[in-house]
Amino acid sequence: MSIFKYPKSLLIFFLIFFCCYTTSLFADKKEDSFDMGGMIMHHILDDYQYEIVHGLAIPLPIIIYSEEKGLMIFSSSKLFDDNHVPLEKGYNGFKYYHGKLKPVEIDASFVDLSITKNVFFLILTSSLMIIVFILVARGYSKKNQAPKGIQALFEPIIILIRDDVVKKNIGSNYERYLPYMLTLFFFILFGNILGLLPAAANLTGNIAVTLTLAVFTFLLTNFSGNKHYWKHIFWTPGIPLPMRILILPIEIIGVLTKPISLTIRLFAAITAGHIVILSFIGFTFIFQSYFVGIFSAMFVVGLNLVELLVAAIQAYVFTLFSSIYIGMATEDGH
Amino acid sequence: MELLTPGTGLLFWQVIIFLSTLLVLSKFAWKPIMNSLKAREKFIEDSLESAKKAEEELVSIQSKNEDLLTEARKEREMIIAEAKKVSNSMKDEAKQSAKEMADKIILDAKNVIDTEKDKAMNDVKNKLAELSIDIAEKIIKNELSKDSSQKKYVDDLIKEINDSK
DSSP: OOGGGOHHHHHHHHHHHHHHHHHHHHHHHOSSSOOHHHHHHHHHSOOSEEEEETTEEEEOEEEEEETTTEEEEEEGGGGBOTTSOBOSSOBTTEEEETTEEEESSTTOOEEEOOOOHHHHHHHHHHHHHHHHHHHHHHTTSSTTOOOOHHHHHHHHHHHHIIIIIIIHHHOTTGGGTHHHHHHHHHHHHHHHHHHHSTTOOOOTTSHHHHHHHHHHHHHHHHHSOOHHHHHHHHSOTTSOHHHHHHHHHHHHHHHHHHHHHHHHHHHHHHHHHHHHHHHHHHHHHHHTOHHHHHHHHHHHHHHHHHHHHHHHHHHHHHHHHHHHHHHHHHSOOO | OGGGSOOHHHHHHHHHHHHHHHHHHIIIIIHHHHHHHHHHHHHHHHHHHHHHHHHHHHHHHHHHHHHHHHHHHHHHHHHHHHHHHHHHHHHHHHHHHHHHHHHHHHHHHHHHHHHHHHHHHHHHHHHHHHHHHHHHHHHHHHHTSOHHHHHHHHHHHHHHHHHHO
8 A cells, every 4th residue: 555556646746746846947937927837836825815816815814933922913914015015024023925924034933823725724614514514413303314405415425435435444343433534534525625616725735734634544543553453564474584574664664655645645636636727727828819718718617527526536535545544454363 | 845845834723623623523413423324224124124024924914814714615615515415314304204104194095995995895795695695595495485486586586686786
């Protein structure tokens, strides 16, 4: 179960890497013409304000902790002047520089806990999830009734995750992991679909988010790992002693590649989708032509449908692999 | 490279918000949903099972009904056959008794006839004896007179007897 089993993820990963690199090159060369890479990166990366369209931005709170000044909370609008240009002198010793927060004095260290665009969408996603699933749960208050409305929409998905993903891969004591798996699946699904909305943040395509989720699965896997699991890693049965010394580092790497592959698969799939869609939209502005505009718009509609599919598949795959890892760690010896 | 560096703020919020979502949903959504789903699945399973049982019961009742019906039919046939037998035997008996009665009547009649006949015979015999005595008396009487008149007298007497008969 390593990343090498999924060459597509690896390819997308390198493509993004390449993209980032080339776009930064382009950005330096042509300042006045349309900067596609800059536009795409601006949409994909996090920000301290929620810019719905150019010029209309919702300021978000900035939360900074520094050793000298303690905890500081202020609106991100204080970093800009009336014309929406970042202030050179900054505010409270911090200035906005190319989507990043920088201290005015060079060597000041600080912890940035701001409610950024992605955190805003994170809160939005979880609130939506809580509202939706409490509504779904309310549908079950009457006993033994056929599901209706929003309950009927989500019940088959919940049952699919329970029966075909969690129960099948984890086995008899699946019920302990079910709340985590369901939350994981719907968090990724909701995040992916919300991310496809116009002007939405690229939440599940952010490596911090995918990394956190992967680490949760990693911790859950290794904390629930039984005797057989650890024995298999440190004292692989059925092979001669000198081989065991060789196998041990491979096994340890194997444990660590699991969260890495989870992190990168989701991050790459979602970010790549956003990049492709934005690139096709960007063509319109590069070629400055109606013809290209109409065709790229049509193409983007199709791509959005594909992305919708990818959103569901990636949520499913992340949950599936989490279940498989936990299932492998908890299964009895063969 | 900024794309690949996880932001500390987002990491922090992601951990906190994801865990609190997990907690809230586990308590208020997943737990009731899973319990209800399980309860409903059990209910459906039980219902199916009881429906199956009811069907089996129905089948057994039907077969029992059929058995009862065939038994009743058999009994009916038996009763009819017995009744027929009884009626036949009754008929035979009646016939027999009638025949016996007739035979007895005939026998009685025959007996009566026989006795009557005997009686009549006896009467005739008696009469004949009387007549014979009478005839003998008259003949004896005539023998005392002439032979010719005697003979004529006998003839007359015989004629007389025949006429009287």
